[in-house]
Amino acid sequence: MYGDLTVGENKSSITWTIDRDNYYRNQLPDTVSSNTFSVCDRDNNHGICRLGITRSPLKIILENVGNADITLGGEIKLCSEHPTVLRSKFESKAISNINPLKWTINTTRYDLSMIYYVKLNLESPCYFIGKDFPNAAETKDTAGKETSDLSTDLDKLLTEGKYSDVEIICSDGETLKCHKNILSARSPVLEAMLSNDFKEVSSGQIKLDYFDTEVVKDLLSYIYTGMPKHLEDNAEILLQAGEQFQMEALKEICGKHLIKKLTKDNVLEYLALGDKYRQQDLKKASLEMVVKNAKDIKEDTKFTEFAINNPELMVEAFSALAFK
Incomplete structure (x- = not known):
């Protein structure tokens, strides 16, 4: 780990101060990472995350190295000695252990040796629980094996x-x-x-x-x-x-699986399922696909029957379309 993590007093921010002395002594590798820190998202899922910076291209990464997917929104800042190199807001993005968030700095003015700190601010109700879990990857592997054995x-x-x-x-x-x-x-x-x-x-x-x-x-x-x-x-x-x-x-497992199978041909069926069984992720994803492909879906032979049987869902779909 290169640098120190500090959690803000209100637990909505965390700052990673880069150990620049280490750079001059040992020449930092192409990628440096912070210690891990734990996060609670708006759905009360707990994730284990870490920040990273790559040298070429200069890029900042927010990884989730835990087993639970989390959804975070907020702002990321990458700073040199005085100016802010990058400042970017992001809205409610899902982060899994195979789907990190990445921001690329499209400039040749800065390199890794010039970065002083990274600050991550989370939108309420997300917050940081703690910091400094140096063996998070090892803990994850052990926990995964124990879970597998138990299953x-x-x-x-x-x-x-x-x-x-x-x-x-x-x-x-x-x-x-x-x-x-x-x-x-x-x-x-x-x-x-x-x-x-x-x-x-x-x-x-x-x-x-x-x-x-x-x-x-x-x-x-x-x-x-x-x-x-x-x-x-x-x-x-x-x-x-x-x-x-x-x-x-x-229901959440089934909803996520069905979202992966969403097509224009089955979206009306899955929209009805998500609504009937109160699986909000499936319903939301289906509505988004309906709005995106409204013309094609309206021409589907199943559309009229769906509209007659699901008038409230049609109102929601048209409302979403109006705000597109």
């Missing part, structure tokens, strides 16, 4: 059915052995079914015959391991299951 062990527990105390009956009559404490911990709806005066308590069975067996298995895969095994095939129906069993994280 594997719980998947084995589900598959083998050891110590099970409740059964789920599927549409074709297949019985899946499960564990009340895990089901209850993952879904408030299942917890209520297994805790109160429901027939499931006395019978030791839960009937889920309104979902296909493979969907139930994928739902249980999410409950036990945190990820459905066949998301590609079951994302739409699992979005419904996430709504029914009050699993917001499952």
